[in-house]
Amino acid sequence: MMRCLMYLLFGFALIFNVPTLNAQKKKPLLDPSVRKLGPYFGVQKGKYYVGEIGMEAQFKDIKLVKPKTHALHAGIEYNIPNNVLGFNAGYWHKPSRVDLTYGFDVTLRSNFEEERYGISPVIGYKLFGFHIRVGYMLLTPSKTFTETNTLFINLRFILVNNRKFKWNNRKKKR
Incomplete structure (x- = not known):
């Protein structure tokens, strides 16, 4: 009796799950994005x-629900009193409209006598053109070159001067 009930439940599960297993996701008619x-x-x-x-390139999906944003950036930093020059390049991702940004930077710091390399995981919040980020730089060790930030907070403003919309149309099957 128990075995028959198990086969019956398993059969119902297969019958009702088959359409969802074979269902294909249709692409929307328009898939707009902006760069x-x-x-x-x-x-x-x-x-x-x-x-x-520096410069930043943002790639954003235009959707009503959960528009994802990806960005690449590269720039220079300079600490005038301590004569420290830094180069950094990085990536960040924003999974929805009102969410935090998650990313990382690859960085090089130099006091013109010694260099330090490293990576920096960052978390932030972006609203309009402003982007506030908090991170920690994991730099190569040095006993003499210590005039650089390890734990930091920064505020950026991006001036968007090139905006391109892309309308990816779905091709109809013939």
Whole structure:
């Protein structure tokens, strides 16, 4: 009796799950996206104040629910009192409209005598053109070159001067 009941339940499960297993997701008729490109400038505060400038490219899906944004950026930073120059490049991702940004930076710092390399995981919040980020730089060790931020917060503003819309139309089957 128990075995018959198990076969019956298993049979019902297969019957009702088959349409969902074989269902294909249709692409929407329009799949709009936008690419934004422009310079940014900002200030970074940790142990030291650092000014920064660079370029950022953002790739955003235009959707009503959960529009994802991806961005790549590269820039330079300079700490005037301590004569430290930094180069960084990175990526961040924003999974929905009102969500945090998650990303990382690859960085190089130099005091013109010694260099330090590293990576920096960052978390932030972006609203309009402003992007506030918090991160920790994992740099190569050095006993003499310590005039750089490890734990930091920075505020950037991007000036979008190139915006391209893309309308990906779904091709109809013949």
